[in-house]
Amino acid sequence: MTGRTGRGCRVAAALLTAVACGPAPARAAAPPPSAERVFGVVTWAASADRMGEGTAGRGYRLIVHLSVGGTGLRVRVTNAFGDRPLTLDSGYAGLRGRGAALRPGSNRRLTFGGARTLTVPAGAVAWSDPVPGTWPAGTDLAVSLHTPDAAGPATGHWMALQTSYTAHGEHTAEDGARNWAGTTGSWWYLDAVSVRPSRAGTGAVAVLGDSLTDGRQSTPDRDRRWPDDLARRLNTSRTHIKGVADEGLSGNKVLADDAGPSALDRLHRDVLSQPGVRTVFLFEGVNDLKAHTGVTAAELIAGYRKIARRVHGAGKCLVVATVGPFKGWPEWDTAAESVRQEVNRFLRTGRDFDAVTDFDRVLRSPDDPERIRPAYDGGDHLHPGDRGMRALADAVDLDDLDCTR
Incomplete structure (x- = not known):
């Protein structure tokens, strides 16, 4: 299974990632099969x-x-x-x-x-x-x-x-x-499951995120994470995007390795390598903002742009979501809030993405826009509960996901 030349190596290369193999014997060139044809479309995944x-x-x-x-x-x-x-x-x-x-x-x-x-x-x-x-x-x-x-x-x-x-x-x-x-x-x-859908042209969206995408504060054993709710919407829609890969990782940051590798470091393995992914949905950044050391808006914006270049370089579309409110969480302070507002202004107006979903607008309280809406609060002033998760999924424009580059 791990030989470096001949038939054994070619079998290993078909099955394994991150295994180096030497050159196979020369033969007539043929176009490589597409990921969708070989592995289908991702139907479930976890970071x-x-x-x-x-x-x-x-x-x-x-x-x-x-x-x-x-x-x-x-x-x-x-x-x-x-x-x-x-x-x-x-x-x-x-x-x-x-x-x-x-x-x-x-x-x-x-x-x-x-x-x-x-x-x-x-x-x-x-x-x-x-x-x-x-x-x-x-x-x-x-x-x-x-x-x-x-x-x-x-x-x-x-x-x-x-x-x-x-x-x-x-x-x-x-x-x-x-x-x-x-x-x-x-x-x-x-960490992943794929199938071959019956409908030609079916693709998937991979959601790159932190604990809000991982589903913290949603009801266990009920599939109430917002990507689960998004999958249910997609299943009854006319869009060609049907598969959803939830690549949320609790505590994850865009820039720094902390709770697991950063979004930048895990982008290929968790997202870009998944079969049939047409669109990446990026909803991450709050952990960078609320870290005790903090980050500047310019640093976080540079991180988003790096992700955009790599996603587009892989031939996939990128939808980005604004960072939601978290006043009331122990690490919130006015400095972090100021960076959040600056980052969200960039996300709403930047041209680095194929579409923007304004999750901040969905989640924020009309009485105090720096706080999560009480009806959506899962109880810790950062993570939405089941109702808030459903509101996030409902806010996604499904046509934005059915994107090609």
């Missing part, structure tokens, strides 16, 4: 981050919600933050019934280059082969993975706001819940 230590012999039944339906389902396994190879000796994907139980007959084995086991090098990700069957939009997928000898830093997404399940030993093929008695509030070793 990867460093987790705690991996546990040998543990199984994970990870519950994720599909935004767009289709066939040829693939899952992406991640070892982006590992310091040693990650081995999976069994994996399955099926439709969730209730709790940890699956719909009978839906659980299908995952293979990787035809093999049932996979070793992912440190720093790499790997896509599975297509899984047969039809995978409907708006349903819960259960991805079951077993790691026989995991050790060192694990990779995953800690604030899933979704209950997943754990097991001692290898039970990935089982439909029932009996051996899946443990629970976890994180997604482990899984």
